[in-house]
Amino acid sequence: MERNESLLPVAKFIAEYAAHMMGSGVHTSRVKRSSKRIGKAFNTDIKLNVSQKTIVISATHNETGETYSEVVDIPVLPISFEHNAELSALSWETYDQHLSLEEVRQKYNEIVSAPKMDPMFVLILVGLANASFCRLFGGDWLSMGIVLSATITGMFLRQRMQANHINHYVVFAVSAFVASLCASTSLIFDTTSEIALATSVLYLIPGVPLINGIIDIVEGETLIGCSRLISAFLLIICIAIGMSFTLMLVKNSLI
Amino acid sequence: MILVDILLDGLFAAVAGVGFGAISDPPLRAFRYIALLAAVGHACRFCLMTYLGWDIATSSLFGSLTIGFGSLWLGKKVFCPMTVLYIPALLPMVPGKFAYNMIFSLIMFLQTMDDPQEKMKYMSMFFSNTIVTTTVISLLAAGATLPHFIFSKRAFSLTRRKPGEEE
Numbered sequence: 513m514e515r516n517e518s519l520l521p522v523a524k525f526i527a528e529y530a531a532h533m534m535g536s537g538v539h540t541s542r543v544k545r546s547s548k549r550i551g552k553a554f555n556t557d558i559k560l561n562v563s564q565k566t567i568v569i570s571a572t573h574n575e576t577g578e579t580y581s582e583v584v585d586i587p588v589l590p591i592s593f594e595h596n597a598e599l600s601a602l603s604w605e606t607y608d609q610h611l612s613l614e615e616v617r618q619k620y621n622e623i624v625s626a627p628k629m630d631p632m633f634v635l636i637l638v639g640l641a642n643a644s645f646c647r648l649f650g651g652d653w654l655s656m657g658i659v660l661s662a663t664i665t666g667m668f669l670r671q672r673m674q675a676n677h678i679n680h681y682v683v684f685a686v687s688a689f690v691a692s693l694c695a696s697t698s699l700i701f702d703t704t705s706e707i708a709l710a711t712s713v714l715y716l717i718p719g720v721p722l723i724n725g726i727i728d729i730v731e732g733e734t735l736i737g738c739s740r741l742i743s744a745f746l747l748i749i750c751i752a753i754g755m756s757f758t759l760m761l762v763k764n765s766l767i
Numbered sequence: 768m769i770l771v772d773i774l775l776d777g778l779f780a781a782v783a784g785v786g787f788g789a790i791s792d793p794p795l796r797a798f799r800y801i802a803l804l805a806a807v808g809h810a811c812r813f814c815l816m817t818y819l820g821w822d823i824a825t826s827s828l829f830g831s832l833t834i835g836f837g838s839l840w841l842g843k844k845v846f847c848p849m850t851v852l853y854i855p856a857l858l859p860m861v862p863g864k865f866a867y868n869m870i871f872s873l874i875m876f877l878q879t880m881d882d883p884q885e886k887m888k889y890m891s892m893f894f895s896n897t898i899v900t901t902t903v904i905s906l907l908a909a910g911a912t913l914p915h916f917i918f919s920k921r922a923f924s925l926t927r928r929k930p931g932e933e934e
Contacts, residue, residue, distance in 0.1 A: 537791070539850060545923060593793040593851040597926060600848050604927035634789045641786020644779035648809070649864050710867030717866070719858045720791055726908035727850070731915075752870045759874055 519578050521613055522554045523571035527584045529620060530560060530567055533599055537591035539724045540733040546603035550616070553607045564739040590628075591720050598623040631671050638715050639664040646711040655708040658698045662712040666691030670716070681750045688713045688754025696762045709758075716751050718744040769818070773810050780809030780859040788855025797851055800841045804856035808834035812860060827860055827903045831910030839914045842925040849922055853911045862903045869896040 530547045534540070544560050551558030551571060561568040570581040602623065606616050642663040643656040651659065670687040674680070695712030698705035721744040728737030784805025785798055793801065812830035815821045831853075838852035845852075876889035915922045 542848060542850070591791040593788070593791050593797070593847075593854075595792075597794050597797070597847045597851050601846055601926040601928070604924070608927065628792055629789065637786040637789040639786070641783045641789075644782040644786070645859060645863065647779045648776065648783065648859065707864070710864055714861070714863040714866075715787065715790070717858075717861060717863070719787065719861060720854055722904060723854050723857060723908045723911075724850075726905055727912050730909055730912050748866075752873075755867075755870060756874050759871060763875075763878075 519556060519571060519573045519576075519580050522551070522556055523558075523569065523580045523582065525613060525617055525620075526550055526556075526558055526571065527567070527569045527582050529599065530562075530569065531584045531586050532589070532595070532624065534562060534567060535587040535589035536595040536599075537593075537720050537724060538596045538599075539727045539731070540736050541728070541731045542596075542600065546600050549603045550606050553610070554613070562733070562736055564736060564743070592628075594626070595623060598626075635664055635667050635671065638667050642711060642715045645714055646707060649707050649711060651704045651707040651711065654701060654703040655698055655705070655711075658695055658703075658708050659711050662691045662694035662708075663715050665694050666712070667715060681746065684716055684747050684750040685754040688716055688751040689757050690754075691715075692755045692758040693761075696758055699762060709762075713751050713755050716747075718747045721747075772817075773814060776813040777806035777810040781806040783859035784809075784856050787858040791855065793851055793855060794845070794847065796845045797847050800838075800845060800847075800852055801855045804834050804837045804841070804852055805859050807837060808856055809859050823862065823899060824902045824906055827862075828906040828910045830860055831857060831907045832913060835911035835914045838911070839918060839922060839925075843921075846926050846928065848925055849911075849915065857907050857911055860903075860907055862900050865896045865900045865903070869893060869900055872896060 526547050529550065530543050533543045533546065540562050543562065547560055547569075548558045555574045557572045557574060559570045559572075565586055567584050567586060568581065569584065570579060572579045599620070602616065602619055605611065605619070611619075639660045643660040646656050646659040666687045669690055670683055673683045673686065691712045692709055695708045696705075698708040721740045725737045725740035725744060728734070728740060730737075781802035785802050788798075788801050808830040811833050812823075812826040815826035815829060816823060834853050834856045835849070838849045838856070842849050842852055872889045872892040876886060876893055879885040879889060
């Protein structure tokens with residue numbers, strides 16, 4: 513168990529590791545557990561205080577009693593379950609296989625820089641997903657087709673805007689408006705147009721922060737859980753704003 | 768015919784789960800289990816609501832409990848934390864229709880302020896839809912998290928490869 517690593521590089525690494533995990537949308541108790549586990553492997557006691565934008569980390573060496581603390585910023589990253597799974601596995605690997613800090617850091621860099629899924633592939637999957645969702649709510653085949661094309665249009669726009677680093681509230685409102693406007697073409701046809709309109713924006717719902725927020729609250733991390741829920745709620749309001757523009761335009765044919 | 772309905776429901780839920788999950792970049796090896804869990808969970812809720820006539824909140828709780836325990840069991844096979852499997856699987860159960868009606872009635876309420884009868888109609892519609900949406904989402908997350916508390920030791924070590932065991 514005992515490895516002769518000095519405290520500073522270990523603490524620096526764990527700070528970066530924890531901040532990356534929080535940024536990729538991992539719930540708080542897992543971040544704390546995994547960081548403490550890596551710390552334990554290097555004979556260091558790790559304590560974390562996590563908030564929405566920063567982490568305060570305090571690392572104490574078990575033998576020397578030397579303590580190091582730092583405040584790290586949580587980077588804004590896209591949500592990634594892959595990083596969640598691989599970084600959690602890395603913490604166990606460090607603990608079980610007695611890796612040195614260099615090996616751990618090398619593996620960490622490999623995981624973090626691994627290529628992501630092709631955006632075109634994601635686009636098609638999301639389109640199909642939203643079309644099936646429309647079916648689950650009782651939409652017919654025509655509505656499914658309309659939702660498929662509306663979702664692909666909206667999602668494409670969202671990906672392009674996110675690549676250009678446009679403010680994410682704007683991204684959500686505009687994509688919701690465009691997707692629901694496309695879906696409102698269903699009003700021309702004799703179909704389940706209300707369901708088509710309702711489902712067309714659902715690919716935007718921030719499901720991960722919503723569920724993570726509730727998990728955090730249930731596990732006793734009430735503050736960070738509430739912050740997550742509030743930020744998810746703001747995004748939902750943006751979706752509502754985007755969709756309400758469409759509804760204002762077409763509401764006379766809806767009632 | 769009942770069986771076909773259940774299977775179709777599961778199939779569409781599986782596609783929805785995988786597609787919405789894909790936005791959040793899950794590991795490729797987890798995809799088939801996400802699909803399986805989404806199908807089983809949603810089909811479970813569908814059966815409870817359609818054939819037993821339960822309400823949406825209770826049925827969602829049971830659906831999410833199924834998904835939660837399923838992810839605890841399957842997580843070990845693919846070395847994925849429970850959340851990686853159950854969050855995408857829960858997404859098809861988010862009550863989108865109610866969320867939409869919530870927004871729709873809010874807008875209509877603001878538009879019909881001058882007509883007391885219409886105003887009351889949309890206000891009650893807004894409240895009932897809001898209550899359903901928030902209750903269902905909270906129960907979904909709480910139900911899937913429950914196995915964490917009961918089997919915490921297993922839940923915390925899903926990504927652990929046995930010491931000495933090589934990949």
